[in-house]
Every structure is written in structure tokens, then in C-alpha cells.
Amino acid sequence: MSDVDTTHAEPQVVHLEHSLEPAKHEISLAVREKHGVSHLRYPFLNLSDGEYVVASIRRHPIGLIGILALTTSLIVVICMFYGWYMGLASSSTSMSYSGVNLPSAASLFVPFALFIILVACGGLISSYVFLQNKLLLTNETIVQEIQTSLFSHREQTVSLSNIEDVSYSQSGILQTIFDYGTIRLSTIGDENTYHFSVVASPKDQAAKLSVAVEDYKNGRPVEVN
DSSP, X not given: XXXXXXXXXXXXXXXXXXXXXXXXXXXXXXXXXXHHHHHHHOTTSOOOTTOOEEEEEEBOTHHHHHHHHHHHHHHHHHHHHHHHHHHHHHHOSSOEEXXXXXXXXXXXXXXHHHHHHHHHHHHHHHHHHHHHOEEEEESSEEEEEEEEETTEEEEEEEEGGGEEEEEEEOOSHHHHHHTEEEEEEEESSSXXXXXXXXXXXXXXXXHHHHHHHHHHHTTOOOOOO
């Protein structure tokens, strides 16, 4: 009876060495140039390597018209009140009302002038805040710059890969006539929705963003015509 070989062959172990750092994708010279231009033009953006701004979507100038109209109306009211006060002062021999001596129109010129300057500065600040709100499309993300006051600024960033739906809405006769409205971005997997209001040509801008999202998800370069 032959002896049975009870020795078992040891399994072969292959040791693979992995790099501690992930391999970096090669960035073309053209992409590096676009990244550099975007970094200079938008220094406040935190762009990744190879990321660059494709398009900037701004608000409709009709918002500035509203600010200008309000500011102008306030200045006109102030001037009319001062003119009425001057007429009252010139027609009265004694500037008194209910036993209280009223100041002359000349002595109130400087306070009224300062008030007008204050209203004008408020209009300029409101216009600046309005213009600082924008939607930036990069080849990787969509960034919404939100400015609510002179010293209040924040950003909302969403990756193109996380966007599920891009839509727009227009309501009212003014938005239809002047062609402005609101763009809405819905994300995948949660209920986050991003809104950007008072956008010029919202239908065209929404279509532009939809194409960018599809291009990114399908591995195509994100470009805007």
C-alpha cells in the first residue's frame, strides 16, 4: 500500500505596492490657461486644479431700474418738502408754530443736503449689492454668489454631477414682457433646491445649464456657445 503524500502546497502570496497618493490626471496646457484666466477674473472663487469658469449668469437690469426709481422718488420728495418749507418761511413774518420758533430755511439747507446724499449713497449701495449676485458655471460646478448687504456675502456650490434637474419659471406680465424670471436647480438624493431670481432670458440660461450638466455627466467637455 503506497504512502499518501499529506503535504499541502502553500498558497502563493503576491505583494502589490500602492502609491500613498492617488495618481494625478494630466491637465492640458489649454485647460491650465483657462484656469489661470478664471483665477485672475474671479479671485474669490476656490477653483480646483483644472477648473475654470465657463459662463457668468447675472441678474436682469430691471432690478436696477427699481432701485433707481425708488432713490429718485425719495430725493424728489425731500426736495419738494424743502421747497414747501422755503415758501412757508418766506411768507411768514415770524417763523413760529404753536409758540415754538421754527428754524429758518437757510439753516436747514445743510441737513437736507446731507439727507439727499445719504439717500443717494443708499441707492448706490443697493445697486452694488444687486449686481454682486451672480451664478457662475464652471466645467465642474455651479457656484451661486449671494450678496444680501454690503458686508454679508456667501456662496452655494453644487457639483454638476449632483444636479438632477434644471428648470425656470416666469410669472406675471412684467416678467413675460421684459423676459426675466427664476432658475431652479434640484440635486440628486436629497431635497436641496437652489434658486436664482431676476435672471435675464431664464429659458435660454436654463437650457445652457442643462446642456452643461449633460455634457459633464457624459464625459464631454463643458463648453457654452
